[in-house]
Amino acid sequence: xxxxxKESVVYQIYPRSFHDSNGDGIGDLRGITQKLDYLKDLGIDxxxxxxxxxxxxxxxxxxxxxxQAIMEDFGTMEDFDEMLAEAHKRGLKIMMDLVINHTSDEHxxxxxxxxxxxNPYRDYYIWKKGKDEKPPTNWGAAFGGSAWQYDETxxxxxxxxxxxxxxxLNWENPRLRKEVYEMMTYWLDKxxxxxxxxxxxxxxxxxxxxxxxxxxxGYGDGSPYYMNGPRIHEFLQEMNREVLANxxxxxxxxxxxxxxxxxxxxxxxxxxxxxxxxHFEHVDIGNGELGKWTPKQWKLTTLKKIFSKWQEGLKEExxxxxxxxxxxxxxxxxxxxxDCEAYRVLSGKMLATCLHMxxxxxxxxxxxxIGMTNVAFDSITxxxxxxxxxxxxxxxxxxxxxxxxxxxxxxxxxxxNARTPMQWTNEVHGGFTTGEPWIKVNENYKEINAEKxxxxxxxxxxxxxxxxxxxxxxxxxxxxxxxxxxxDDEQIxxxxxxxxxxxxxxxxxxxDKRPVFRLPAHIRCNQKQLMIANYLTDxxxxxxxxxxxxxxxxxxxxx
Numbered sequence: 381x382x383x384x385x386k387e388s389v390v391y392q393i394y395p396r397s398f399h400d401s402n403g404d405g406i407g408d409l410r411g412i413t414q415k416l417d418y419l420k421d422l423g424i425d426x427x428x429x430x431x432x433x434x435x436x437x438x439x440x441x442x443x444x445x446x447x448q449a450i451m452e453d454f455g456t457m458e459d460f461d462e463m464l465a466e467a468h469k470r471g472l473k474i475m476m477d478l479v480i481n482h483t484s485d486e487h488x489x490x491x492x493x494x495x496x497x498x499n500p501y502r503d504y505y506i507w508k509k510g511k512d513e514k515p516p517t518n519w520g521a522a523f524g525g526s527a528w529q530y531d532e533t534x535x536x537x538x539x540x541x542x543x544x545x546x547x548x549l550n551w552e553n554p555r556l557r558k559e560v561y562e563m564m565t566y567w568l569d570k571x572x573x574x575x576x577x578x579x580x581x582x583x584x585x586x587x588x589x590x591x592x593x594x595x596x597x598g599y600g601d602g603s604p605y606y607m608n609g610p611r612i613h614e615f616l617q618e619m620n621r622e623v624l625a626n627x628x629x630x631x632x633x634x635x636x637x638x639x640x641x642x643x644x645x646x647x648x649x650x651x652x653x654x655x656x657x658x659h660f661e662h663v664d665i666g667n668g669e670l671g672k673w674t675p676k677q678w679k680l681t682t683l684k685k686i687f688s689k690w691q692e693g694l695k696e697e698x699x700x701x702x703x704x705x706x707x708x709x710x711x712x713x714x715x716x717x718x719d720c721e722a723y724r725v726l727s728g729k730m731l732a733t734c735l736h737m738x739x740x741x742x743x744x745x746x747x748x749x750i751g752m753t754n755v756a757f758d759s760i761t762x763x764x765x766x767x768x769x770x771x772x773x774x775x776x777x778x779x780x781x782x783x784x785x786x787x788x789x790x791x792x793x794x795x796x797n798a799r800t801p802m803q804w805t806n807e808v809h810g811g812f813t814t815g816e817p818w819i820k821v822n823e824n825y826k827e828i829n830a831e832k833x834x835x836x837x838x839x840x841x842x843x844x845x846x847x848x849x850x851x852x853x854x855x856x857x858x859x860x861x862x863x864x865x866x867x868d869d870e871q872i873x874x875x876x877x878x879x880x881x882x883x884x885x886x887x888x889x890x891x892d893k894r895p896v897f898r899l900p901a902h903i904r905c906n907q908k909q910l911m912i913a914n915y916l917t918d919x920x921x922x923x924x925x926x927x928x929x930x931x932x933x934x935x936x937x938x939x
Contacts, residue, residue, distance in 0.1 A: 383655075384425075384628075384630075385426070385574075385630040385655055385656075385741060386699060386741060386858060386859075387425075387851075387852070387858050388424075388425035388426050388473075388630070388741060389423065389424045389425055389426070389736075389741070389742050389743075389744065389848050389851065390424065390425070390426040390427075390428050390475065390630075390741060390742070390743045390744070391419055391422070391424040391426070391427055391428070391743075391744045391745075391746070392427075392428045392430070392706055392707065392743060392744070392745045392746060393412060393427055393428070393429050393430065393746055394407075394430045394707045394745075394746060394798070394799060395407050395408065395409070395411075395412065395429060395430060395432055395441075395454055396430075396440060396441070396453070396454075396799070396818060397746070397799050397800065397801045397802060397812070397818075397819070398411060398412055398415070398746055398801075398802050399411030399412065399414060399415050399802060399804065399812060400801075400812055400813035400814075400815065400817075401413075401414060403813060403814040403815040404453075404813075404815050405813050405815040405816045405817045405818050406453045406454075406813075406818050407454075407801070407802075407812070407813075408453065408454045408455050408459070409432065409450070409454050409455040409456075409459040409460055409462075409463050410455055410459055410462075410463075412427075412429075412463055413459075413462060413463045413466050416463075416466055416467055416470055416472065417470070418830065419472065420470045420471070420472060421845070422744075422749060422841070422844060422845055422848065423844075423845050423848035423849055423852075424472070424744065424848065425471075425472065425473060426472070426473045426474075426475050426573065426574075426630060427467060427472055427473070427474050427475065428475040428477065428576050428743070429474060429475070429476055429477060430477050430707055431444060431451075431477045431479055432450055432451055432454050432460065432476075433445075433446060433447055433448075433449065433450065433451060433479075434446035434449040434450065434451050434452070435451050435484060436484055436486050436545070437451075437453075438484065438543050438545040438546065438766060439523075439542060439543055439545075439546060439766050440764075440765075440766075440799075442477075442479050442542075442546070442578060443482070443483070443484035443485075443486075443543065443545055443546045444479055444483050444484055444487065445483070445484040445486040445487045445488075446487065446488075447563045448563060448566055461570070464570070464571055464572065465571075468571065473573035473574070473630070474571075474572050474573055475572070475573060475574045475575060475576055475630055475632075476567055476572050476574075476575050476576070477575070477576050477578060478564065478575040478576065478577045478578065478580075479578040480549065480560050480577070480578070480580070480583065481541070481548060481549060481578060481579045481580065481582045481583050482540065482541065482542060482546040482547055482548045482549060483546070483547065483549060484545060484546065485544070485545045485546070485547055486545075489501050489504045489505075490504070490505060490547055493505045493507075493538075493547075494531050494533055494534065494538070495533070496533075496534060497534050497536070503550055503553045503555075503556075504549060504550055504553060504555075504556045505538055505539075505547050505548065505549060505550055506538060506539040506547075506548050506549075506550050506585065507534070507536045507537065507538050507539075508528070508536060508537050508539070508589065509536055509537070510528075510530070510536075510537055515527075515528035515530075515537055516528055516537055516589060517589050517590065517591050517592070517600065517602060518591045518592060518594070518599060518600030519591075519592055519599065519600050519601075519602030519605075520592075520595070520597050520598075520599025520600060520601070520602070521540060521541060521542060521543070521544075521599075522541055522542050522767070523542055523543050523766055523767050523770045523771075524597075524770040524771065524773070524774040525544075525599075525770075525774075526599065527539060527540060527541055527599075527602060528540070529544040529547075539585075541579075541582060541602075541606060543766060548582075548585075549583070551583045551584060551585075551611070551615055552587070552611075557615070557618065557619075560619075561619060561622045561623045564619075564623045564624075565623055565626075568623070568626075568627045568629070573628075573629060573630055574629035574630035574631050575629070575630075575631055575632075576631075576632050576633075576634065576658075577631065577632070577633045577634060577654070578634050579634055579635075579636065580616070580633040580634060580635065580654075581607055581608050581609075581612055581633065581635040581636070581637070581638055581642075581646075581657075582606050582607060582609075582636075583609070583612065583615055584606075584608075584609030584610055584611040584612040584614075584615055585605060585606045585609050586604075586605035586606070586609055586610060587610075588605075589605065590605060592604065592605065596669055596670055596780070597670075597774065603636075603637055607635075607636065607637040607638075608635075608637065608638065608642055613645060613646075613651075613653065616633075616646070616653040616654060617651070617652055617653055620652045620653055620654075621652070625652070629655075630655060631654045631655045631656070632654065632655060632656040632657065632658060632701050632741075633646060633654045633656070633657045633658070634657075634658045635657045635658060635659060635660075636660050637660070638657055638659050638660075639659075640689055640690055640693030640694065641693075642657075643657045643659065643690075643693070643694060643698050644693065644694065644697045644698050646698070647694070647697075647698035647699055648697040648698055649697060649698075655699060656698075656699050656700065656701040656740075656741060657701065658701055658703065658706075659690065661686045661689075661690075662683055662686045662687065663705075663709050663715075665678040665679075665682050665683060665686070666678035670775060670780060670781065670789075672789065672792075672793040673771055673775060673781065673786060673789040673790070673793065674781065674785070674789055675789055675792050675793055679870060680869070680870050680871065680873060680890050681867070681868060681869075681870055683716075683873070684864060684867065684873055685867075687738065688862070688864045688867075688875075691738060691739055691740075691862040691864075692862070694740075695739075695861065695862070699740060699741065700738070700739060700740030700741070701740055701741055701743060702735050702736070702738050702740040702741060702742045702743060703735070703742070703743040703745070704716060704731055704735055704745075704748070705745045705748065705798060706743070706745050706798065707745070707795065707798050707799060708795050708798070709745075709795070709797075709798060710754050710792060710793050710794065710795075710797040710798060711747070711748075711752055711753050711754045711797050711798060712728070712731055712745075712748055713727055713728045713731065713751060713752075713753055714753045714754035714792070714797065715754075715792075715793075716731055716890075717730065717731050717890075717931065718892060718931065719753040719754065723892060723930060723931050724751055724753065724828075725751055725839070725840050726914055726915075726930065726931040726932075727931040728748075728751045728840045729840055729843045729914035729931075729933060730888050730889065730890070730914055730931045730932065730933040732748075732840070732843060732844055732847055733847065733886065733888060733912065733914065733933035733935060734873055734886070734888040734933065736847040736848075736851065736857075737857060737875075737877065737884060737886045737935055738862065738875075739858070739859070739860065739861075739862050739877065742851075744844065745798060746802055747798075747802055747803065748844075749833075749840060749841050749844040750803065750828060750829065750830050750833045750839075750840060750841055751828055751833070751840045752800075752802075752803060752822065752828060753822065753824065753828070754791065754792070754797040755791075755796070755797055755800050755820070755822040755823075756791040757796075757820065760772050760787070760790075762819075762820055763790065763794060763796050763819075764796060764799070764818070764819045765794060765795045765796045765799065767794075767795055768790055768794045768795060768796055771786075772786055772790070796819065799819060800819055800820065800821055800822045801813070801817050801819070801821045802830075803821065803822065803824075803825040803828055803829040803830065804829055804830045804831060805829050805830070805831040806825065806826040806829055806831065806832065809821050809825075810822075810825035810829055811829065811831070843912075843914065846912055847912065850911060850912060850935075854911075854937075855879060856877055856878075856879035856880075856882050856883075856884055856937075857877065857884070859879055860877030860878050860879035860882075860883075860884060861877065861878045861879070862875060862876070862877055863875060863876045863877075863878070865900055865903075866897075866900075869895075871889060871890060871891045871893060871895040872887065872888065872889055872890070872895055872897055872928065873888045873890055874886060874887045874888070874897060876903065881939065882937060882938070882939060883903070883905070883937075883938040883939075884911075884935060884936070884937060884938070885899075885903070885908075885923065885934075885935070885936040885938055886933075886934075886935050887926065887928070887932075887933065887934050887935075888932075888933045889928040889929070889930065889931055889932045889933070890931070891930065891931070892930040892931065893930065894927060894928060894929060894930065895928055896925060896926065896927055896928070897925070897926040897928055898924065898925055899923055899924045899925070899926075903938070905938035905939060906939060907938070907939040908923060908936045908937070908938050908939075909936065909937040909939075910934065910935075910936055911935045911936065911937050912933075912934075912935045913932070913933065913934045913935070914931070914932060914933045915929055915932055917934060923936060
């Protein structure tokens with residue numbers, strides 16, 4: 381089996397917000413099928429679908445009640461099969477979102493599990509007696525409150541790292557693991573090409589269940605006891621042996637708290653676990669005392685240090701996944717670039733250049749390729765994300781932050797920034813739906829939409845298309861060795877990639893200032909070729925000293 385996934389570009393679709401085919405205000409599978417030609421034109425290879433399984437939608441589909449049925453909002457299994465066939469017809473692969481750390485409390489397994497202590501499904505979940513009329517541990521849940529929910533029927537608590545409607549599965553139970561593997565096999569036999577695995581490094585818990593260190597919310601931090609747990613590698617190797625090794629798949633594990641050292645174990649060439657991991661180090665920069673809700677200024681040197689650590693750390697063993705944003709992160713241009721009118725497109729192109737020239741598999745989140753931005757709803761009632769709403773309730777009601785401070789944090793970092801509907805046209809609701817959308821469309825849809833960028837040869841869409849094409853034509857972009865330049869510069873991110881007799885020089889200005897790039901003395905070249913740039917650039921310009929424009933990006937091939 382080859383490593384085609386190293387040479388691929390992945391595009392993430394958040395189905396609820398991508399395209400609505402029937403006017404009910406919710407994106408659906410037929411809507412995706414209708415837009416496959418658009419994605420084929422962009423040049424991507426793999427579509428990662430956020431969950432489309434049956435779900436009561438407490439956490440927008442990440443609370444699954446039936447792994448082998450399609451959410452009614454999204455259509456039918458026939459609609460899924462048609463989408464899969466049409467994608468494959470166009471040479472596009474489909475990567476499913478696999479959520480197996482937890483289920484919905486409406487999943488039949490949990491309905492059975494909570495019925496009685498001696499139910500055969502009881503041990504599919506994690507149940508504990510309380511301590512002194514309190515929960516078993518002091519752990520806090522990711523969406524606020526305790527990580528334990530008392531169940532009156534059996535007078536015990538169950539663990540939920542996320543919402544109380546998302547009980548954690550007990551991976552210590554071999555019967556549970558066998559059912560999960562059979563479900564994965566069902567989808568692979570259907571023809572899907574792999575899995576993105578939601579918080580997969582949470583599935584092994586420290587069975588001592590100790591209390592955690594108290595944090596600013598007043599709850600204990602349980603993460604040292606459920607992240608990268610004692611049996612995690614054993615479970616992933618078993619999954620690989622029982623399922624993944626039988627198919628030519630792409631796998632990426634979402635892994636909060638994973639270090640480079642962890643990633644080498646998860647993705648090493650001989651480890652037989654996963655292809656890639658999503659780490660969170662770069663998207664966590666600028667977190668304040670209350671995490672992302674109290675954001676601070678971040679430094680470019682910090683970002684460069686993180687990217688470089690991962691580039692160097694997985695040089696020999698493992699493989700990087702490259703991303704700026706996804707369904708859980710704010711819009712890349714608003715977060716790392718500049719979303720004002722003058723610099724939105726330029727900074728979007730610069731960010732794309734910086735990321736796509738790194739070593740690893742790039743991920744594009746829907747709307748990135750048209751330059752979509754964060755949204756700033758005036759009222760908290762316009763937000764839909766459970767994490768955002770719960771954080772507002774917890775932090776404002778407990779007077780940890782003011783309403784104004786919290787709204788400022790939400791405008792910068794809420795997950796709903798990424799979840800507003802895809803902006804297809806300048807028609808009402810951005811052409812996403814003919815009905816009333818499940819969440820408001822960003823008001824800038826008349827200026828920022830796919831129809832408009834497709835008519836502009838200098839648009840961010842065609843810039844992404846060129847980046848993807850360059851990657852397919854130049855092995856150096858996929859396999860070249862990385863070297864950071866100007867490590868201490870707070871304005872310029874510059875690096876090289878080296879492969880055989882060639883070298884790429886990548887120069888990106890992360891500011892609206894005009895810094896000067898000076899080529900380090902150890903880099904020599906007889907010939908240079910400008911491969912891509914986000915400004916009109918004289919190809920004959922001397923590269924030893926470059927006066928950069930705001931948010932300028934250039935890539936040279938040196939020989």
